[in-house]
Amino acid sequence: MTSTASDIKPFNRLLLTGAAGGLGKVLRESLQPCAKVIRLSDIADIAPATSEREEVQVCDLSDKQAVHHLVEGVDAIVHFGGVSVERPFEEILGANISGVFHIYEAARRHGVKRVIFASSNHVIGFYKQDQRIDAQAPRRPDSYYGLSKSYGEDMASFYFDRYGIETVSIRIGSSFPEPQNRRMLASWLSFGDLTQLIEKALFTPDVGHTIVYGASNNTTTWWDNRYAAHLGYHPADSSEPFRAKVEAQPAVPADDPSMVYQGGAFVASGPFGD
Ligand code: NAI
Ligand code: 15L
Numbered sequence: 001m002t003s004t005a006s007d008i009k010p011f012n013r014l015l016l017t018g019a020a021g022g023l024g025k026v027l028r029e030s031l032q033p034c035a036k037v038i039r040l041s042d043i044a045d046i047a048p049a050t051s052e053r054e055e056v057q058v059c060d061l062s063d064k065q066a067v068h069h070l071v072e073g074v075d076a077i078v079h080f081g082g083v084s085v086e087r088p089f090e091e092i093l094g095a096n097i098s099g100v101f102h103i104y105e106a107a108r109r110h111g112v113k114r115v116i117f118a119s120s121n122h123v124i125g126f127y128k129q130d131q132r133i134d135a136q137a138p139r140r141p142d143s144y145y146g147l148s149k150s151y152g153e154d155m156a157s158f159y160f161d162r163y164g165i166e167t168v169s170i171r172i173g174s175s176f177p178e179p180q181n182r183r184m185l186a187s188w189l190s191f192g193d194l195t196q197l198i199e200k201a202l203f204t205p206d207v208g209h210t211i212v213y214g215a216s217n218n219t220t221t222w223w224d225n226r227y228a229a230h231l232g233y234h235p236a237d238s239s240e241p242f243r244a245k246v247e248a249q250p251a252v253p254a255d256d257p258s259m260v261y262q263g264g265a266f267v268a269s270g271p272f273g274d
Contacts, residue, residue, distance in 0.1 A: 010033065010035050011036070012035065012037065014034055014038050015039045015071060015074040015078065016041065017059075017077070017103070018079075018084075019040035019046050019081075020046045020047075021042065021080065021084065023118070024042065027078065027194075027198070028040060028054075030192075031078065031195065031199075032053070034203075037054070037055060038054055039054075039055040039070070040054060040057070041058070043058065061082060061096075061100075061102060062102070067106050068102070068106045068109065068110075071103070075113075076202055077107060077112060077114070077116070079100070079118060080118040082096040082148075083148075086266055086270065087144070089272075096148035096152065097148050100148075100152040104155055104165065107159070107165055113164070113165060113166060114167070117153070117169045118170060118172060119152060119169040120146060121187055121262060122141060122142050122266050123146050123153065124140050125263015126262075127262045129260060131222065133224065134223070134225070134226055134227055135211040135225075136227060142263035143266045143269055146266065149171075153169045157209045160208055160209040166207050167207070167210075168204075168212060169209065169212070170194075170197055171211060171214060172194070172214040173215040174189065175190075178242050179239045179242050181249065182247070182258070183259070184239065185218060185219075185220050185243060186221055186222055186262075187215060187218075188239040189216050192236060193214075193215075193217075193237050196233065197214055197231070197233050200232055201231060206230075212233060213228075215235070217236070218238055219238065219243075222262050
């Protein structure tokens with residue numbers, strides 16, 4: 001169930017990174033009740049502010065000084081910016097690895113106490129689809145991209161233990177308007193459920209560093225959220241209404257990575273630069 005307006009005591013200023021991206025555009029609208037002002041940031045062009053409740057600041061996450069400036073005056077950070085697919089390591093390094101360090105270091109210096117980190121199922125992508133795992137399962141990254149999200153989770157853990165900055169790391173499955181293939185019947189996360197999860201992540205007290213799998217209430221499921229029960233996340237949507245449409249797609253061989261591994265095709269990406 002999505003939080004009601006009365007559950008929410010909005011932050012004064014919330015920073016949303018990745019605001020020009022697919023999910024950023026959705027969250028720009030849906031997170032409005034969470035803050036009096038949302039500061040929208042991306043390296044790419046962002047649509048101009050539509051009211052005094054929005055601020056727009058272009059920023060490259062790999063630029064430490066720029067991120068320090070970006071975080072000034074914010075109360076919480078929804079960190080969705082970065083490279084969102086598998087790419088050569090050098091591209092991942094600046095945006096995702098240096099980027100997440102810059103976000104936490106700026107949070108520390110400016111006294112920000114809560115970060116929501118867009119982690120990914122690709123942190124555990126080498127598990128097979130017949131396995132059911134929880135947040136304590138050893139990570140099995142499937143790509144440089146997955147490794148960068150794994151590093152981000154460790155950064156979150158460190159900044160909580162060392163500085164008391166709390167984080168909810170959301171291992172997002174596949175968040176798109178609808179599931180696009182058979183794998184996404186299990187990994188799909190609706191935009192409504194993503195919003196609910198971020199609201200819970202922002203407003204639940206004492207989260208420490210919590211890892212939660214971001215999936216809707218799908219009939220096929222690989223992920224057990226027992227260690228995130230305190231968030232009270234109860235997904236309202238399901239991939240089931242899309243099953244017939246997805247299963248009408250051309251058959252895929254049973255040994256195709258998209259049918260075998262939780263991370264799907266990411267497990268077979270690369271190598272780069274040979
Ligand atoms: P997206 O690629 O549409 O958006 C990411 C945004 O980050 C882009 O607008 C891009 O310009 C920006 N960005 C890239 N490098 C940057 C840099 N150096 N400095 C500042 N901004 C930079 O991806 P999407 O789908 O919106 O995902 C948002 C976040 O959620 C990403 O962190 C992604 O890894 C994560 N995620 C998304 C999933 C999904 O199903 N959509 C699944 C799992 C994780
Ligand atoms: C991700 O982490 C990506 O950002 C997104 O584009 C999808 O590929 C998603 O995972 C997925 O696994 O479906």
